[in-house]
Amino acid sequence: MSIEIRTAETGERLDALRPIWHYFGSPAGPTEERATGMLIPEERLHVATDEGAIVAGAGAFEFELTIPGGPVPTAGVTVVGVLPTHRRRGVVRELMSAQLKDAHTRGEPIAALWASEGGLYGRFGYGMASVCADVEIPKAHTAFNRALDWPGTTRLVSADEAGGLYPGVYDRVAATTPGMISRTEEWWKKRTLADSEWRRAGGGELTFAVLEQADEPEAYAIYRLNFSYTDGVPTGVTHVVEAVGATPEATAAVWRYLLDIDWMAKIEAELLPADHPLHLLLLEQSRMRFRVGDGIWIRPVDVGAALAARAYAGDGDVVLEVSDEFCPWNDGRYALDGSKTTASPDLRLAVDALGCVFLGGFTFSDLLRAGRLEEVKEGAIGRADALFRTDRKPWCPEIF
Numbered sequence: 001m002s003i004e005i006r007t008a009e010t011g012e013r014l015d016a017l018r019p020i021w022h023y024f025g026s027p028a029g030p031t032e033e034r035a036t037g038m039l040i041p042e043e044r045l046h047v048a049t050d051e052g053a054i055v056a057g058a059g060a061f062e063f064e065l066t067i068p069g070g071p072v073p074t075a076g077v078t079v080v081g082v083l084p085t086h087r088r089r090g091v092v093r094e095l096m097s098a099q100l101k102d103a104h105t106r107g108e109p110i111a112a113l114w115a116s117e118g119g120l121y122g123r124f125g126y127g128m129a130s131v132c133a134d135v136e137i138p139k140a141h142t143a144f145n146r147a148l149d150w151p152g153t154t155r156l157v158s159a160d161e162a163g164g165l166y167p168g169v170y171d172r173v174a175a176t177t178p179g180m181i182s183r184t185e186e187w188w189k190k191r192t193l194a195d196s197e198w199r200r201a202g203g204g205e206l207t208f209a210v211l212e213q214a215d216e217p218e219a220y221a222i223y224r225l226n227f228s229y230t231d232g233v234p235t236g237v238t239h240v241v242e243a244v245g246a247t248p249e250a251t252a253a254v255w256r257y258l259l260d261i262d263w264m265a266k267i268e269a270e271l272l273p274a275d276h277p278l279h280l281l282l283l284e285q286s287r288m289r290f291r292v293g294d295g296i297w298i299r300p301v302d303v304g305a306a307l308a309a310r311a312y313a314g315d316g317d318v319v320l321e322v323s324d325e326f327c328p329w330n331d332g333r334y335a336l337d338g339s340k341t342t343a344s345p346d347l348r349l350a351v352d353a354l355g356c357v358f359l360g361g362f363t364f365s366d367l368l369r370a371g372r373l374e375e376v377k378e379g380a381i382g383r384a385d386a387l388f389r390t391d392r393k394p395w396c397p398e399i400f
């Protein structure tokens with residue numbers, strides 16, 4: 001076995017996706033999913049070869065991810081797969097290392113991913129930066145605790161029309177919501193609005209509703225109606241793929257629309273942020289099942305650049321001593337403006353722990369309680385928490 005790690009060459013992108021698709025039981029992947037994999041340019045797609053044959057791949061989408069303070073260029077890590085013939089020989093370690101070095105060279109201060117194996121990525125410096133929830137609400141218990149007075153209109157549109165109307169709403173929300181990613185026109189078309197057979201999984205077709213006020217889109221929903229009828233009564237499910245409102249009223253209105261659809265016995269949604277307004281909108285919040293799991297993971301690729309790009313809640317500083325075995329260029333003490341310093345540290349932590357608090361999804365106090373932080377100077381955790389405080393929890397509405 002002679003393993004070589006390199007970026008994909010022209011014409012090799014599909015081969016680089018095959019290792020991950022192997023695990024879905026479909027070596028080449030369904031056509032539509034292949035198309036989204038093809039959004040990753042060759043130079044952002046690493047492969048491992050054995051005697052010339054590709055046996056593993058790892059890609060990094062190019063997008064901006066919003067951190068507190070605004071969007072930053074990000075390596076959106078995806079399609080990580082090593083064929084079972086080559087597992088546990090250090091291949092993914094080599095791929096992760098090459099990928100992070102390239103992201104560093106390109107000047108992307110952070111990398112982000114969704115982990116299907118939570119135990120894997122901490123060793124490479126990724127920290128779980130948010131939680132998100134799968135939600136289920138019985139149709140009979142969807143009343144709000146206040147009257148909703150939405151003055152606008154709601155209409156169903158085609159995927160094409162949605163492609164013109166939705167991005168404006170999404171961009172307004174993404175600009176200030178940590179964890180949200182930028183979407184190109186191609187991303188909208190090939191991923192968000194594409195009704196792939198594979199994702200449909202036997203459910204209804206992808207449906208698009210837009211809520212407008214004075215002819216301006218203020219909210220939208222992407223959903224499926226999964227119809228069923230059992231023992232003479234409708235037992236279908238409204239499956240919400242994405243519901244976004246640019247204002248609190250528009251958010252409430254789009255959810256009201258989704259919760260009210262006739263014939264459905266329950267409403268399901270995935271990937272909702274921990275602080276979703278539904279908690280405070282529903283009269284019977286206790287009827288909502290809110291199953292929390294891990295959300296997006298963040299890896300500071302360049303700790304100094306990442307800290308410099310972030311906004312802080314107020315003046316003041318803390319000195320963070322960051323250790324990073326996997327990307328040693330990050331080892332050192334930092335002021336919050338991102339400069340390296342020789343000052344004595346206030347807090348000592350590993351780079352993955354910094355990833356956990358970076359978007360504001362967890363606090364330094366949370367890290368301390370989990371034994372993942374050393375408070376060198378008394379009171380430093382309180383100061384750091386005040387500075388890293390955010391108004392809302394991170395939300396990434398899609399798995400990439």
Ligand SMILES: CC(C)(COP(=O)(O)OP(=O)(O)OC[C@H]1O[C@@H](n2cnc3c(N)ncnc32)[C@H](O)[C@@H]1OP(=O)(O)O)[C@@H](O)C(=O)NCCC(=O)NCCS
Pocket residue numbers: 020023080081082083086087088089090091092093094114115116117118119120123
């Ligand atoms: C998970 C997967 C990528 C690991 O690749 P690999 O080449 O076998 O991993 P490596 O040999 O480089 O292992 C690197 C380290 O991760 C650990 N590790 C590997 N797979 C792991 C897993 N699934 N969970 C936790 N730890 C894992 C190894 O024990 C090793 O630990 P060490 O640093 O203490 O030595 C590969 O098995 C795979 O493709 N699985 C199916 C698809 C998948 O899960 N992809 C990730 C999608 S997010």
